[in-house]
Structures are given as structure tokens and as C-alpha cells.
Amino acid sequence: MNSKLTKYAFLSGVAYFFCMAIAHYFSIKVPVLFVYYDTPFYAYQDKIISFAVCAYIALFYSASQHRSVALNAIIVLAITVLGLSSVNMSNTLTMVLREGQSTTPYWLQTGAIFSYLLVLVVLYIKDGKNS
Numbered sequence: 001m002n003s004k005l006t007k008y009a010f011l012s013g014v015a016y017f018f019c020m021a022i023a024h025y026f027s028i029k030v031p032v033l034f035v036y037y038d039t040p041f042y043a044y045q046d047k048i049i050s051f052a053v054c055a056y057i058a059l060f061y062s063a064s065q066h067r068s069v070a071l072n073a074i075i076v077l078a079i080t081v082l083g084l085s086s087v088n089m090s091n092t093l094t095m096v097l098r099e100g101q102s103t104t105p106y107w108l109q110t111g112a113i114f115s116y117l118l119v120l121v122v123l124y125i126k127d128g129k130n131s
Helices: 004-025 043-065 067-088 091-096 104-129
Strands: none
Touching (some): 004 043, 004 067, 004 104
């Protein structure tokens, strides 16, 4: 069973992903809710992302309620961090950036998501030891 702290940690992910889905649906390009907030985009892609993020909302809500789902949510978030890291290092991203534009803001956001991932991992392990 998840501790209250772990439950609320996953529910904070629900809130974050909900806000992200809304921002993408309405193309509200702000840092934190959009990792690549200042790159060219197509509005239809943002709508697709908003629908896909709904899966994260459902997964993280389920993880908050059921420990048996928590590890799946952690794995998905880890894959997300790896995927963002891959994009951050890609030539494809470099091609759409203005000359001299840094990828630091994207790395900071990826790092923040990684930090959240670490919190979830620590809480998951702690709860496992307390069961």
C-alpha cells in the first residue's frame, strides 16, 4: 500500500499532467508545461500530445490508489526522461533552434522531471520496506 506521502506525490503528477494537457490543447506555450516552449510547432501536434498526456493522468491517478500500478508509472516516467534527453541531444532539435540558442532550458525541465522521478523512486522503495 502507498503511504499518504507517496499517494500525494503521484497525485501531484496528476495535477501537473492535467495542466500540461490543457496547455498543449490550447497551445499555451509556457515553460514547465511545454518542455520545448520556444521551438516551431503545429497546433494539431499539441492537440495529439494533450490527448496522449491523458494516459499519464490516468496512470498516475491509478498509481496513487494502487501500489501495484506505481512501478509502471515510475517506469513510464523514466522512459519519458530518457526520451527527452534523447531529443535534447539530437541534431533534429539543433536544426530548429536559432543560431546560438541554448538547450539549457530544456535540460533544466528534463532535470526537474528527473528529480520528480527520483522522489517517486525513493518513496516507492521506502513504502516497500515499510510493508
